[in-house]
Amino acid sequence: MIIGLDMMGGDFAPLEAVKGIQLYLSETDSPAILFLTGDEAQLNPLLQEYNIPADRVKVVHAPQVIDMHEHPTKALKEKQQSSIAIGFHLLATGKTEAFISAGNTGAMLVGAMYSIKAIEGVQRPTISTIIPKENGKTGLLLDVGLNADCKPEHLNQFAILGSLYAQHILGISNPRVALLNIGEEEGKGNILAQNTYPLLKENSQINFTGNIEGRDVLEDKADVMVCEGFTGNVILKMAESIYDITHRKEIRHEYFDRFNFELYGGTPVLGVAKPVIIGHGISHARAFCNMIKVAQKMIEADLMNKMKASFEA
Amino acid sequence: MIIGLDMMGGDFAPLEAVKGIQLYLSETDSPAILFLTGDEAQLNPLLQEYNIPADRVKVVHAPQVIDMHEHPTKALKEKQQSSIAIGFHLLATGKTEAFISAGNTGAMLVGAMYSIKAIEGVQRPTISTIIPKENGKTGLLLDVGLNADCKPEHLNQFAILGSLYAQHILGISNPRVALLNIGEEEGKGNILAQNTYPLLKENSQINFTGNIEGRDVLEDKADVMVCEGFTGNVILKMAESIYDITHRKEIRHEYFDRFNFELYGGTPVLGVAKPVIIGHGISHARAFCNMIKVAQKMIEADLMNKMKASFEA
Numbered sequence: 082m083i084i085g086l087d088m089m090g091g092d093f094a095p096l097e098a099v100k101g102i103q104l105y106l107s108e109t110d111s112p113a114i115l116f117l118t119g120d121e122a123q124l125n126p127l128l129q130e131y132n133i134p135a136d137r138v139k140v141v142h143a144p145q146v147i148d149m150h151e152h153p154t155k156a157l158k159e160k161q162q163s164s165i166a167i168g169f170h171l172l173a174t175g176k177t178e179a180f181i182s183a184g185n186t187g188a189m190l191v192g193a194m195y196s197i198k199a200i201e202g203v204q205r206p207t208i209s210t211i212i213p214k215e216n217g218k219t220g221l222l223l224d225v226g227l228n229a230d231c232k233p234e235h236l237n238q239f240a241i242l243g244s245l246y247a248q249h250i251l252g253i254s255n256p257r258v259a260l261l262n263i264g265e266e267e268g269k270g271n272i273l274a275q276n277t278y279p280l281l282k283e284n285s286q287i288n289f290t291g292n293i294e295g296r297d298v299l300e301d302k303a304d305v306m307v308c309e310g311f312t313g314n315v316i317l318k319m320a321e322s323i324y325d326i327t328h329r330k331e332i333r334h335e336y337f338d339r340f341n342f343e344l345y346g347g348t349p350v351l352g353v354a355k356p357v358i359i360g361h362g363i364s365h366a367r368a369f370c371n372m373i374k375v376a377q378k379m380i381e382a383d384l385m386n387k388m389k390a391s392f393e394a
Numbered sequence: 395m396i397i398g399l400d401m402m403g404g405d406f407a408p409l410e411a412v413k414g415i416q417l418y419l420s421e422t423d424s425p426a427i428l429f430l431t432g433d434e435a436q437l438n439p440l441l442q443e444y445n446i447p448a449d450r451v452k453v454v455h456a457p458q459v460i461d462m463h464e465h466p467t468k469a470l471k472e473k474q475q476s477s478i479a480i481g482f483h484l485l486a487t488g489k490t491e492a493f494i495s496a497g498n499t500g501a502m503l504v505g506a507m508y509s510i511k512a513i514e515g516v517q518r519p520t521i522s523t524i525i526p527k528e529n530g531k532t533g534l535l536l537d538v539g540l541n542a543d544c545k546p547e548h549l550n551q552f553a554i555l556g557s558l559y560a561q562h563i564l565g566i567s568n569p570r571v572a573l574l575n576i577g578e579e580e581g582k583g584n585i586l587a588q589n590t591y592p593l594l595k596e597n598s599q600i601n602f603t604g605n606i607e608g609r610d611v612l613e614d615k616a617d618v619m620v621c622e623g624f625t626g627n628v629i630l631k632m633a634e635s636i637y638d639i640t641h642r643k644e645i646r647h648e649y650f651d652r653f654n655f656e657l658y659g660g661t662p663v664l665g666v667a668k669p670v671i672i673g674h675g676i677s678h679a680r681a682f683c684n685m686i687k688v689a690q691k692m693i694e695a696d697l698m699n700k701m702k703a704s705f706e707a
Contacts, residue, residue, distance in 0.1 A: 215639050215643075230584045261628065263542060263627040263628065270624070271543045271623075272543050294627075294628070295631030296635040297635075299635050300635065309584070311584045314607075315608035315621075315629065316632065318607050319608040319629065319632065322608070322609040323612070323636065326612060336643055
């Protein structure tokens with residue numbers, strides 16, 4: 082198994098990426114081979130310093146970097162020698178089986194959509210976040226910002242993608258899928274939610290359990306929570322800010338520790354044909370390590386083929 | 395000044411309403427006269443037991459109660475002798491200057507819209523919530539559920555209504571008004587947000603400061619935060635659940651204490667022609683007391699006429 086990793090993406094790259102690799106190799110029984118895209122003059126000394134075994138990694142030199150604030154499409158086009166562009170090239174040509182970056186999110190999304198493409202039948206790929214539940218479990222919320230305006234069928238597809246991810250990657254059997262809404266009964270909500278409910282109810286590929294409300298997001302009412310990317314993104318960022326606030330105010334509790342995104346790695350782009358994982362710009366070693374683990378799990382679980390099969394049905 | 399209060403609304407009525415009146419009278423220098431709608435057989439002994447001075451309150455007997463789960467329009471029509479219907483009748487006919495209830499939210503909204511009506515020019519009345527900011531200040535978020543689907547002009551009007559409320563009731567001079575969005579720059583967001591931004595930018599009645607994101611909701615980036623009622627309701631209920639979770643987990647901190655809705659009383663319906671305040675079903679004495687205080691402030695600040703003037707402009 083070969084996983085591609087952009088070493089130049091994120092505020093603390095490449096150092097934290099290297100430390101993440103070290104962590105990954107130390108914690109994993111059968112680790113993947115890692116193809117590392119980035120500036121070899123920076124990477125080689127670091128890999129040596131952190132004793133990364135040369136047989137586990139291969140540096141693929143990328144002389145350019147797409148900065149965090151560059152325009153995604155323009156940057157990808159103009160910087161074909163960037164660590165992200167080369168990373169996608171390796172993935173698209175089958176040299177790697179997954180690609181991970183904590184770099185420019187927009188460029189990662191554009192790359193995922195255009196060099197990897199959506200799974201046949203998927204109208205809109207989506208991104209999700211892990212939500213720490215009050216009782217210690219985790220849920221999946223999607224979409225969290227890739228699709229600000231959605232049609233009911235998009236949400237119905239997110240439900241399928243999220244359900245497969247929850248089942249095969251989060252290890253939740255027969256995951257409960259719910260529609261995020263502003264009322265419990267069928268018929269409640271905005272026009273989108275009203276029209277999405279019947280599709281979810283009729284969808285035999287998921288275990289639809291009905292509507293949930295904002296108060297249920299952090300409770301264990303559902304494993305997969307579906308909404309359009311506007312509301313989802315607001316929830317995601319609000320959850321992140323709660324983690325930050327509790328840290329700043331020194332409110333220490335195991336529950337709030339679980340709001341630390343690093344524990345979950347990054348955000349897989351679901352619905353594209355190969356595993357692509359986008360990390361937070363402020364990723365440290367733990368996040369890099371966990372992103373590699375998630376990519377490995379996605380490959381081992383053959384998730385892409387399971388998703389393809391769902392949309393062929 | 396005469397304020398109407400539904401004594402039968404809420405899970406702990408009428409007892410907590412009576413205790414709330416006691417609190418209000420003990421904490422207020424020039425208290426209003428309160429017209430109390432409800433079952434006099436239940437109310438009179440309680441008012442006596444809690445030593446409510448007879449010259450401060452007047453019981454207006456209402457033999458019926460609209461339950462929490464009744465259909466709002468149907469219940470209001472069929473139960474004209476209910477404490478909510480009589481309360482609205484008193485307000486509509488000028489016997490009272492405000493009306494408060496912690497009862498059936500839907501019935502309160504229907505009553506506000508149909509017996510009191512919207513301010514001329516207001517397309518959609520709205521409900522808001524107070525958001526406790528990390529730095530100790532408070533912000534106003536609206537709409538939080540009355541308008542699940544909105545047009546840009548609705549959000550523009552919410553901005554005006556919220557701004558006046560923040561200025562005259564929350565005491566924030568020249569309140570910063572922001573659009574809740576999923577990106578900071580103009581042009582970001584879903585179609586609604588993209589089309590609302592220019593209206594807010596051009597609106598000379600407000601101090602528009604741009605977009606804020608989910609991470610800014612609890613930070614002090616804006617005083618008035620505008621969104622459609624779907625996202626707003628999800629945020630409101632998520633904030634309430636955070637309060638509940640911290641209590642259940644015994645995570646005690648002054649910051650989370652401020653998520654207790656009772657501190658803020660209830661939700662005024664903004665954009666209707668007279669002050670109407672809706673309480674949470676689980677309101678206790680503190681919430682009832684604070685709702686009466688907010689109603690008094692709305693009357694003293696002549697908020698309704700200020701809102702009317704804004705929409706005449």
